[in-house]
Amino acid sequence: MAIHVLHYLHDGRAQWGVVANNAITPIPGEFKTTAEFIRANPVGQLLMLDGPTIPEADVQWLSPVTANQQFICQGANYRQHMIESGMDPDAKKFNMIFTKATSCIVPADSKLVKPNSVRFLDYEIELGLVLKRDVTSRATITDENLHDYVAGAVIVNDYSARDVQIPQMQFYKGKSFRTFGPVGPYLCLLEKQDMPKLKELVLTLSVNGTVRQNDSTSGLVYGPAETLTELSGVQDLHVGDLLATGTPSGCALTIPSPEKQRAAAQLPEAEKWRLFFALQAERPQYLQDGDVVEARIVSQDGSIDLGTQRNVVVAEAA
Template sequence: MKLATVRAAEGTRAVRVEADRYVDLGFPDVRRLLEAPGWSVLAAADGPALSLDTPLAAVVPEPGKVLCVGLNYRSHILEMGRDLPEHPTLFAKFADALIGAGDDIVAAPESDMVDWEAELVVVIGATVRRADPATAAAAIAGFTVMNDVTMRDWQFRTREWLQGKTFDSTTPLGPVLVTPDELPGGTAPACTISTTVNGDVMQSAETSDLLFTPVDLVQYISTMITLRPGDVIATGTPSGVGHARSPQVFLKAGDKVVTEISGIGRLENSVVSG
């Protein structure tokens, strides 16, 4: 099943994605759908049809938590010159950073080092705390795509990364949530993840390169905090970021960025000046 949040005339709506239409599920967004008891049954119900031309919002427009994992692809850890971590490296974003799959990425004028990071994202579908592996897997509603756009000069001002990670209107999330049963590997998706900038391939990897799996991350994070429906966990980016290139390459106004994960979908965003 594929779910999305669209911008309809009356406001945002949670929809099921069909080949020829969106089906309005009667909730204002995917988070509200996931919060409803028996959401998977509700998501399969019939409803009014909306055109596939209806624009997409962030698949979860206002998650309670946007949790992110740094240094989680072996290839990216090595390109950044670091040792493999024993535990996940965690940071956060705020909902104001999130945009839709086709929205413009706003490059802040305060940064000269705007970078891309393709990421597989876990969307939580059940309240969970101190999960064992089976409970963690069952709490995963599905997966989506994020471009964790980062202001590198701000990120590395201090040892804490938050300030470079959560500039407003920088982070596309979507286009859809895909339930695990539709992906090879289920809750351990075996997918190809990539980024192109102006048609040039910058990142291309397999999600099997992840050091900590989605289930590992739900277990680890739920040890500390309660995860709730609609929370999202960005699982990290593979090698190929602009900061690690020689010479370094960063995004600028007018660039076209495509972030894609096989079996889930693609984000197509233009960069504009803030």
């Protein structure tokens, strides 16, 4: 059975609790990091939790992924997103991996600060997976043993400064500005029988009430098991680390057709990027001061409901 957990601030103290029907049952103990919390609180133990509750409205949300954990991301990982980006999902033979600075992690209801130097600020709703165990050598991870490696799921919004990321080829820099990584509100802890639902989650993102992104995790090109298997052959992973699995179609970014890209490749660099910026400037979808972004992920049967992120865009203080 899936258990929804909230990391929150109440009476000046950071706590963890199980959430149901807008009420929180506090979990005994103090856990400063996501890793500490996961190690000490198996799902079976939380299912037996009982005691007084507090209204969720009385607490302040914190991110369920703490800033000491790794923030690893997949790019171009939904079929329709690849197609709109001019890529062939059936021809792509590599898993695009990058990282974000953990200093960009903020609670799910935080303001999104638009840096004054950034012109093209984009949104990317993503399913985030939180790891259950350390992986320090090559491992073979399958759908059958995924529950041994994944503790649960969260919403991630991989906000991106496209005018940094694309022309400068700086994924890390363009996606790591402070506030560019809201996580939560809920960490949904999963058991073995819940894992198949990771393939049928519905992701929806709206801006000012208009839906921009809407897709299912059934559209993922590289799934969690094969991605974690690949990563295990490259780097160490740790309990509580976060893997953001990519975003569906519908972002503000628009990519020139392959024909136009080939033509642009013959142009001087300055002219090529002038045309790129002109193309992006025609897109009203890019976020502006005052825009409200809402992101939601839920399973078809409602047993997994990761809550709703709500971020208001604000200009960076001068």
